[in-house]
Amino acid sequence: MAYFSPYIDASGLHIPAYTDIRDQLIADARSIFGQDIYLENDSQDYQWISAVSNIIYDAFLTNQAVYNSRGPSTAIGSPLDIIVKINGIKRQPAVYSTCPVLLTGSPGATVTNGVVGDSAGYMWSLTNPVILDGTGKATALATCQTPGPITANPGQITKIVTPTFGWIAVSNADYATLGAYAETDGQLRSRQSISTSQPSRTVLEGIKGAVAAVQGTERFEVYENDTNVIDSNGLPPHSITAVVEGGTNQDIAQAIYRKKGPGCYTNGTISVDITDQFGMPMPIRFYRPTxxxxxxxxxxxxxxxxxxxxxxxxxxxxxxxxxxxxxxxxxxxxxxxxxxxxxxxxxxxxxxxxxxxxxxxxxxxxxxxxxxxxxxxxxxxxxxxxxxxxx
Structure with missing residues (x-):
């Protein structure tokens, strides 16, 4: 394909290929210095033209990336972070798994900057400092040093990585609360698309958009039962049921309250009282996932x-x-x-x-x-x- 100047039309930005740029520069060189100039691959002049062509093509690619960064469907990385701020959301950062652990040892012993390990080789940092009580025990929160959904089953965190005088053992009786990887571009685009449903034509879409925009929200689902009977999921009639992972209870309840219709029952085991502009408390209910x-x-x-x-x-x-x-x-x-x-x-x-x-x-x-x-x-x-x- 012959070289052409970059242009924009209804289908987007068009740029020439590297080979088109190179061939055009070779043709220009022949028109200037004569058709008999030697410009084969092993010539110094060809190598120079090739280097210049690559620089020009890199500049065109940068322009294309800038052009594509104007919208969320094609933006990547930090430009996508900037675009979605228009919708009041930002990329979810990586979350570290946490797990309560029991430390045992000598009464009154102090553990400073403690680190423990699990059976899979992951390191977990303890709350600082940890002081053992009169029975030689203390509960601390261990935070995994590796981001993401790192699991720890009961009895798997048993290694003392930073030995301390008076500290004898560590163990966990509960499952770790899973962390999460940093939100990918694809996940952020999906959440941005959902968040734009806040000014939507239906209340249900508006609730989904509001929940998606809550800081820290990861996975979520919103169900509606608009019938007069309990549905197949066991949800009460004329109700909205949100199941939300991540985010604070208060922020999630506030988001649901702002978008739910009047007289609609919110269903769930978590209940948060939201006070309206007249000072009246309104219980908003939702679920945390099991x-x-x-x-x-x-x-x-x-x-x-x-x-x-x-x-x-x-x-x-x-x-x-x-x-x-x-x-x-x-x-x-x-x-x-x-x-x-x-x-x-x-x-x-x-x-x-x-x-x-x-x-x-x-x-x-x-x-x-x-x-x-x-x-x-x-x-x-x-x-x-x-x-x-x-x-």
Missing amino acids: YVDIDVVLNVKMLAGYTTETTDAIKSSTAQYIDSLNIGDDLTVSSLWGAALSANKVPNKPLFSITSLKASKHGQTPGTTDIVIAFNEVTRGNTANVTLNIT
Whole structure:
């Protein structure tokens, strides 16, 4: 294709290719210095023209990136962050998992800048300082030093990384509260699209948009029952039911209150009183999601190149897929095959094959039947719950 000057039309910005720029400069050089000038690939003049062409093309690509940054559908990175501020939202930062832990040791011992470890090798920082009471015990909050949905089951945080005089042991009796990875461009675009529904034509869309705009909100779902009877999810008649992960209770309740219709019942186990302009309290109810841990059992056949890193990759890919499902989404067991096989990262040379795969809710007998998730539940992946039988 021949060189052309960059232009904008109804379909967007058009720029010439690198080869078109190079060929045009070669043609210009021949017209200036004569058609017999030697400009083959091994000539110094060609190398110079090639370098200049690459610089010009880089400048055109930068212009194209700037042009695409004008709207949320094509902007990436920091330009997308700037665009979505128009809608009053910003990219959700990475969140670190937290877990309450019990420290034991000598009465009165003080743990400063304490760090503990789990069975998977992750480090967790303790609240600072931690002072053991008269019985030699203290409860502290451990925050994972690695961002993202790092799991820790009861009894997995037991290692003292920073030994301190008088501190003997650490343990966790509860599951960790999962963190989250920083919001991706695709996730931010999706949330921006939902947030623009606030001035929408329906109340339901407006509530979804308002909840999406709440700082810290991650996954959420809003259900409506406009009938006179309890629906299939067990939701009361003429009600709005929001299930929200992340954000503060007060901010979520305020967002629902601003958008709900008059006389509409808000359903849920969390209740927050919102005071209206006349000083009257209005209870706003919603749910926090209940996490459903999933057990997965895979029978895997090793192929050439399989290592322990492959085992970790299979577990991680499977757990990440389970974590990626939305609130109320059933888990289709067959979809786990694709998640596990995605660990085969070597093109045209698989490292393993899967001979069978079963899954279940944690503690139940694994099978091939799809796992039904309630409206206010969400699946939770955990590499510790992914079992590989390798042959």
